[in-house]
Amino acid sequence: MKKIAVILADGFEDLEALTPVDLFRRCENVLCTTVAVNNINAVSSHGVTVMADTTVYNVNFNNFDAIILPGGMPGATNIASCSLVMKAVENFLNSGKLVGAICASPAVVLANNGLIDGKSATCYPAPAFIDMMKVCVYTASDVEVCDNLITANGPKSAFKFALELCKYLDINPKF
Amino acid sequence: MKKIAVILADGFEDLEALTPVDLFRRCENVLCTTVAVNNINAVSSHGVTVMADTTVYNVNFNNFDAIILPGGMPGATNIASCSLVMKAVENFLNSGKLVGAICASPAVVLANNGLIDGKSATCYPAPAFIDMMKVCVYTASDVEVCDNLITANGPKSAFKFALELCKYLDINPKF
Numbered sequence: 001m002k003k004i005a006v007i008l009a010d011g012f013e014d015l016e017a018l019t020p021v022d023l024f025r026r027c028e029n030v031l032c033t034t035v036a037v038n039n040i041n042a043v044s045s046h047g048v049t050v051m052a053d054t055t056v057y058n059v060n061f062n063n064f065d066a067i068i069l070p071g072g073m074p075g076a077t078n079i080a081s082c083s084l085v086m087k088a089v090e091n092f093l094n095s096g097k098l099v100g101a102i103c104a105s106p107a108v109v110l111a112n113n114g115l116i117d118g119k120s121a122t123c124y125p126a127p128a129f130i131d132m133m134k135v136c137v138y139t140a141s142d143v144e145v146c147d148n149l150i151t152a153n154g155p156k157s158a159f160k161f162a163l164e165l166c167k168y169l170d171i172n173p174k175f
Numbered sequence: 176m177k178k179i180a181v182i183l184a185d186g187f188e189d190l191e192a193l194t195p196v197d198l199f200r201r202c203e204n205v206l207c208t209t210v211a212v213n214n215i216n217a218v219s220s221h222g223v224t225v226m227a228d229t230t231v232y233n234v235n236f237n238n239f240d241a242i243i244l245p246g247g248m249p250g251a252t253n254i255a256s257c258s259l260v261m262k263a264v265e266n267f268l269n270s271g272k273l274v275g276a277i278c279a280s281p282a283v284v285l286a287n288n289g290l291i292d293g294k295s296a297t298c299y300p301a302p303a304f305i306d307m308m309k310v311c312v313y314t315a316s317d318v319e320v321c322d323n324l325i326t327a328n329g330p331k332s333a334f335k336f337a338l339e340l341c342k343y344l345d346i347n348p349k350f
Contacts, residue, residue, distance in 0.1 A: 014197045015190075018223065022189045022330065025221040034223070041226065046200040048193065048209070049226035051216065155197065156350055159334065175331055 002030045002169050005061065006068045008052045009037035009079045013072030014044040016102045019158040020068050023166055026173035035059055037082045045072035061088035064097075066169060069110075071103020071124060071154065080109045090115055093149065100165050102152040107132040110149075120146040124154045177205045177344050180236065181243045183227045184212035184254045188247030189219040191277045194333040195243050198341055201348035210234055212257045220247035236263035239272075241344060244285075246278020246299060246329065255284045265290055268324065275340050277327040282307040285324075295321040299329045 006021050017034075024032035036042050036052035043049050061067065067089055069079055079085055086109075092099050093115055101110055101121075107129035110116045120137040122144040123129045130138060142157040143150065143164050150168060152161035166173055181196050192209075199207035211217050211227035218224050236242065242264055244254055254260055261284075267274050268290055276285055276296075282304035285291045295312040297319040298304045305313060317332040318325065318339050325343060327336035341348055 014193050018189050018193055021223060022221050046197050048196060051224040051226070154350060156334075159331070175329060 002066070002171055003064045004030065004032045004066045004068065004169070005035045005059065005064045006032060007037060007070065007079055007085055008034050008042035008050060009075045009082070010039065010043050011045050011072050011075035011078055012042060012070045013075060013103055013155055014046050014048055015155045015158040016072060016161070017044070017070035018050070020070075020100070020162040020165055023162040023173040024171070026175065027166065027171035030169075030171050033059070033064075037078055037085060045075060056082060056084045061085075061091070066098035066100065066165070067092055068165065069099070069101040069105040071101075071105045073104055073108075076104035076108035079105065080113060086113065096148050098148050098150065098165070098168055100150045100152075100161065102158065102161050103154045104129060106151040111135050116149060119149055120144055121149065121151040122153045123151060177202075177241070177346055178239045179205065179207045179241045179243065179344070180210045180234065180239045181207060182212060182245065182254055182260055183209050183217035183225060184250045184257070185214065185218050186220050186247050186250035186253055187217060187245045188250060188278055188330055189221050189223055190330045190333040191247060191336070192219070192245035193225070195275070195337040195340055198337040198348040199346070201350065202341065202346040205344075205346050208234070208239075212253055212260060220250060231257060231259045236260075236266070241273035241275065241340070242267055243340065244274070244276040244280040246276075246280045248279050248283075251279035251283035254280065255288060261288065271323050273323050273325065273340070273343055275325045275327075275336065277333065277336050278329045279304060281326040286310050291324060294324055295319055296324060296326040297328045298326060
């Protein structure tokens, strides 16, 4: 059983969060849990209210095999402000567990907080985000796999990102 | 201002519903409203609870320019059981307003209820659905445009479907 946490902070980008959830839940032997950072009813960057399965205060991240960080603003900023998620992400990166991040999150959550120095990664190509990526090797690709870090550049790549996460975890979504 | 209703019945396929919503809300001069058929808190086919903007009992479909019917099961069956949506869809098809349907919905909601006889359309390629499509010209394509009817074949085509809906409505999502 692969256990995956998808983080839902207020301002999350709808497709970047819910495409991985959709694909994970099409796989056998996967438990995908949406984890709210702010309120259990998380509001997306496009005004869609999604009731998360649980909150950061009610999970033990050690029990998960992967953490997924959707983008969207201020979703990424809200993730970066949550010490419980940030500590878990740091532990995951250091212990070889998968961290997936897309759009604003590779820059705002990871690079800007010194978590991916020297890694190859991509993000949404806004100048402010690319500037944050100076600590790593910014590849500008749609999806980038670097050891246990998978990054992607935005909502247009959400499906490709989710497929790459499934491939890394050796799980197969059925359509 | 283009006004678009996206129908959320319990069992709706997550990406087929929320990809159009995401893209519509990236456009200027568009009001996209999610309309619940069963409960205001609609539960997707993958267990994601989404709070709809309103319900079928609180909207006048005459005020909309387009109706979008996500697939998913039993989402499509639940749409077909809602006389308020079915009446609106019939009116839209007859009056030249856009109807978009994807996955199970072209078959279960439209073809199976005699609403698209003779039209070119596609749907999710399950034998039971293809059988329902005998009344129309089943094309097996990812996305099919036939006058004011746009159909698509499933979640993998949700993004392409949403882009085609935007093109038809002459609106431009910004990424």
